[in-house]
Amino acid sequence: MPTPHHLDYLDRLEAEAIHILREVAGQFERPALLFSGGKDSIALTRLAEKAFRPGKFPFPLVHIDTGHNFEEIISYRDKLVASLGEKLIVRKVEDTIRERGLHEPGGKYPSRNPLQTYTLLDVIEEFEFDACIGGARRDEEKARAKERIFSVRDDFGQWDPKRQRPELWNIYNGRIQKGENVRVFPISNWTELDVWNYIQREKIELPEIYFSHERQCVVLPSGQLLGLSEHLNLDDTDEIVNRRVRFRTVGDSTCTAAVESDASSVDDIIQDLLLAKVSERGATRLDDNLSETGMEDRKRNGYF
Amino acid sequence: MDILRFITCGSVDDGKSTLIGRLLYDSDSVSLDVLATLEKKRSATNSTDVDLALLTDGLKAEREQGITIDVAHKYFTTPRRKFIITDAPGHVQYTRNMVTGASNADLAIVLVDARQGVIEQTRRHTLLASLLGIRQFVLAINKLDLVGYDEAVFQKIVADYQEIAEQLKLAHVVAIPLSALHGDNVVKRSKHIGWYHGPSLLEHLESVPVPADANPHEPRFQVQYVIRPQTEELPDYRGYAGRIQSGTYSVGDRVRVWPSGLETVIDVIEVDQRAVASATAPQGVVLSLRDDVDVSRGDTIVPITAHPAVVRELEATLCWMDERPLRAGRKLLVQHHAAVVKASVTTILQKTDIETFESQGTDEAKLNDIVRVRLKTALPLVVDEYRQNRATGAFILVDEQTGATLAAGLVAATDPEYFTQEVPVEPIFSI
Numbered sequence: 001m002p003t004p005h006h007l008d009y010l011d012r013l014e015a016e017a018i019h020i021l022r023e024v025a026g027q028f029e030r031p032a033l034l035f036s037g038g039k040d041s042i043a044l045t046r047l048a049e050k051a052f053r054p055g056k057f058p059f060p061l062v063h064i065d066t067g068h069n070f071e072e073i074i075s076y077r078d079k080l081v082a083s084l085g086e087k088l089i090v091r092k093v094e095d096t097i098r099e100r101g102l103h104e105p106g107g108k109y110p111s112r113n114p115l116q117t118y119t120l121l122d123v124i125e126e127f128e129f130d131a132c133i134g135g136a137r138r139d140e141e142k143a144r145a146k147e148r149i150f151s152v153r154d155d156f157g158q159w160d161p162k163r164q165r166p167e168l169w170n171i172y173n174g175r176i177q178k179g180e181n182v183r184v185f186p187i188s189n190w191t192e193l194d195v196w197n198y199i200q201r202e203k204i205e206l207p208e209i210y211f212s213h214e215r216q217c218v219v220l221p222s223g224q225l226l227g228l229s230e231h232l233n234l235d236d237t238d239e240i241v242n243r244r245v246r247f248r249t250v251g252d253s254t255c256t257a258a259v260e261s262d263a264s265s266v267d268d269i270i271q272d273l274l275l276a277k278v279s280e281r282g283a284t285r286l287d288d289n290l291s292e293t294g295m296e297d298r299k300r301n302g303y304f
Numbered sequence: 305m306d307i308l309r310f311i312t313c314g315s316v317d318d319g320k321s322t323l324i325g326r327l328l329y330d331s332d333s334v335s336l337d338v339l340a341t342l343e344k345k346r347s348a349t350n351s352t353d354v355d356l357a358l359l360t361d362g363l364k365a366e367r368e369q370g371i372t373i374d375v376a377h378k379y380f381t382t383p384r385r386k387f388i389i390t391d392a393p394g395h396v397q398y399t400r401n402m403v404t405g406a407s408n409a410d411l412a413i414v415l416v417d418a419r420q421g422v423i424e425q426t427r428r429h430t431l432l433a434s435l436l437g438i439r440q441f442v443l444a445i446n447k448l449d450l451v452g453y454d455e456a457v458f459q460k461i462v463a464d465y466q467e468i469a470e471q472l473k474l475a476h477v478v479a480i481p482l483s484a485l486h487g488d489n490v491v492k493r494s495k496h497i498g499w500y501h502g503p504s505l506l507e508h509l510e511s512v513p514v515p516a517d518a519n520p521h522e523p524r525f526q527v528q529y530v531i532r533p534q535t536e537e538l539p540d541y542r543g544y545a546g547r548i549q550s551g552t553y554s555v556g557d558r559v560r561v562w563p564s565g566l567e568t569v570i571d572v573i574e575v576d577q578r579a580v581a582s583a584t585a586p587q588g589v590v591l592s593l594r595d596d597v598d599v600s601r602g603d604t605i606v607p608i609t610a611h612p613a614v615v616r617e618l619e620a621t622l623c624w625m626d627e628r629p630l631r632a633g634r635k636l637l638v639q640h641h642a643a644v645v646k647a648s649v650t651t652i653l654q655k656t657d658i659e660t661f662e663s664q665g666t667d668e669a670k671l672n673d674i675v676r677v678r679l680k681t682a683l684p685l686v687v688d689e690y691r692q693n694r695a696t697g698a699f700i701l702v703d704e705q706t707g708a709t710l711a712a713g714l715v716a717a718t719d720p721e722y723f724t725q726e727v728p729v730e731p732i733f734s735i
Contacts, residue, residue: 007587009307009386018588019547022528026601026642050576051545051588054538055531138377145376152707165709166404166625169698171641175707189388191379 010198013190014047019170020149020186021051024131025058027174028182031131034120035061035088037073038250039206040135040187043195045084046204047186059133060087064119066112067094068231068252076207091123108233109226111255121157124181131174131182139191149188155179192248193273200266209247212264217243224257305381306514309388311405311438313429314415319446322355323415323484323505324378324391330491331506333380375401384510399428399672400625403712406433407698410514411440413505414465418451418481422464428658430465434472435621435674435714437694440512441469443479444505448497449486455499471661476512480505521585522610523551524688524696527603528642531590543574543590544599546642549695553589553607554582561597562604563614563684569594570605585695602643604686604696612686612696613718619653619678621690622701623712624669630677631668636710638681640699646682647701653677653724669711676716676724690714 007015021044024031033048035041048057063077081088093112096119097104105111124132138145148164150172165173174182187195199206217225218232219239226232227247228240231254245258246269263269312320328334345355378389390405406412412433416426433441443465451457458481469477480489481500488494491506503511531543557570572592573580583589591605599605606612624630630649638647655666656674669675690697701711717723 007584009305012307012586015547015586015588019528019586022545022547022588023642025529052529052531053577054541054543055533058529139379142376145378166400166712168404168407168700168709168712169695170408171639171698171700173639173700173702173707173709175637175702177705177707180707189377189379191381193381194386 010194010201013187013194014050014198016170016189017044017047017186018051020172020184021048021133023150023172023174024133024184025052027172028131030127030129031059031133031184032062032089032124032127032129033057033059033133034135035063035077036135036250037063037069037077037207038135039195039199039210040137042080042204042206043198044133044135044186045080045086046198046202049084057084057086060089062089062091062123062129062132064116064123065090065092065094066116066252067092068112068229068254070207070209070227070247070250072207072209073250089123089127091119091126093119095119096122106233108235108238109254111252113252113255116252117157124157129181130176131184133184133186135187136185137190137192137195138185138188147185147188149185150174151183151185152176153181153183157181159183193270196266196270196273200270206266207250209250210269212244212246212262212268214242215245215258217241217245217258220257225260226254226257229254305383305385307386307388308411308509308512308514309390309409310411310413310509311390311392311402311409311433312413312415313392313402313405313433314444314446315417315420315423315425318415318417318420319484320391320415323413323444323446323482323490324389325355326484326487326490327389327506328378328380330487331380331382375405382506382510387509399432400623402429403432403436403623403625406436406438407712409433409436409438411442411509411512412438413442413444415444415446416461416465418445418447418457418461421461422468424659426465427468427661430468430472430474431656431658431661432623432674434474435623436712437690439475441474441477442505442508443477445479445481446484448481448488449483453481453488453494453496455481458500478502478508480508521550521693521695522612522688523553523557523607524549524610524612524693525553525589525591525605526642526686526696527599527601527605529601530599541592543592544605545588545590547588548583548585549641550585550693551610552582552584553591555579558608559593559605560608561593561599562606562612562686564598564603565614566595566597567608568597602641604643612688613715614684614686615718616681616684617650617678617720618681618685618687618715619676619717619723620699621656621714621716622669622675622677624671624673624675624710625712626703626708626710627671629668629670630675630711635704637702637704638679638685638699638713639702640685640687641696643685644702645685646704648680649677650680651678678723679713687715687718689716689718 093115136144146161148167216228220226243260246261247258263272314320376391380387392402392405414430445458445461462479481497482489488496489504493504525548526546527544528546531545533541555570555573559570560567570591571594573583574590632652634649638645652667653676654663656663688696697715699713700709701713703710
């Protein structure tokens, strides 16, 4: 049996995340884990296993489905949920658009990313979730860098950066009033590289789109590559190319760019990252580049 | 590789954000697209250098006002260490965020503007950092380029700070002359400061011992969550999940469950469903106990040889963080990690003057005040003095109605014999 040893930095990050997940279980009546099918939320399910086995997760997984998916993600999701034996709730942005009479986004690259907020707020209301666990990390973006691990949202899911609770030591205050809920980010202190190192150490299987593969892509004016899909409204001027690519993040397929890469294993990706000079969101998220405060504005409105 | 968590503190214009920007920039931790955004901003504002502070000032209001409002977290890694930086605001009204940042830090960088020297904020932030248990200090004397890299200026500030260090009994202070704007002694050693032969800031951060490695404290473990699968295979499994707060736990340890005081034995320790012989802080574990004793969330399990204080009355130092002042008699909640109990502040004993570090009598605590109080709780708390154990000596005060976090609390005394004598209002003369 292993004896006590000097804890590696990944052990410390892991211990912190498990501690946070157990605080959610201990403090809330109806928590949920927001599952996107991306590597961060996949890592969260692994951490939840470490926190709660041999028991069940004290929360369901909730997938906000934009309908603009990569097929691989949906099949991966269903396989993972079956192997975990946990409950999955899926709510579709499409249904929200219909029920609320929202405008389907137009343009060449019609992203449903901003509309996810409505579906998320609806599902929180439907199940009366008091805490939603997410895989966001502070290194992703400037506004995220300022968010607490337990982040209190008002009735409308809004984040008010000036009224955040001080978060002292590792004592998490999840006390809320009726109508409020808390977003919880257990891997706040992890970087993209930390997540990949963890995936490597834990031998976590990922959806194939994270690894190098041939894909038909549209070349955007910025030079970025967008995987070809039925959801794009292309015209004759668009250049379609065949490239070896992989995805660094997984989101709405109409606004998640691919990067050219030959990295076909987790080891390769870690090497890639050590050399990479472009940030994760900068490389792949078209919606954050729209304005300097894109993320802050969306978070204020109730986004993840 | 290990992790060093550090906080940067100093006054408004000392250049904290620029220093962090410089650390990230010179250690190649800034990505190209982020640099491009900075460059765009530079040409739009027609300035000569990119503004490195923009790397940390994340909120709209911060960029508009050019100040830091809230604690920002930044990360970078060198071959030696992963660093977690907490950038705390310098403005007086955001001092509570400084306390928040210091609560999770192992080291404090106290930034001083070479032109200004030691000022009130330097004293205040050093006091707060030291109060919150930080043992490693870096006195970073910045903007040395603006005083002609003059050694005499540096030495004068070091001497002034020495007084603070002595008053607060700081054990480890390293002074480094630097210019964040030009990158002198931040990552690379400076060509302009020939009279300084010590390490650059990053060299020091990479080699300073991480206090978390030392774990000399008595074992403490608090239950966060009870795992009860109640399945066919595991009908009677009952595991107590939590994080070891300090020390080491081994299978076969005779333990007591506090506050009930019931005695039992640790039968199994599991980490990720694997049985282990022993586990050590800060690992998360699941404990199974030999006897069917009543244990719930918030209870503390310790070896029978260990002696935590199990008390309903204690003295604590508070950093008051609410707009509404605290007065004696106020009812509120104490959250001591997983334990939450009703409590009342029975007496406000004294307030610490951040200028002189001396105590004076007071009957209220205003926003940002540091006060010593006596608390009574409805149920027993299992605690240690903060200076003995940072993990179990800390708590927060919470408003029962709004849920707001009102104060950071540090257990100062648990034995009435050592409680502060209340100063009588009228001097008593005896013949």
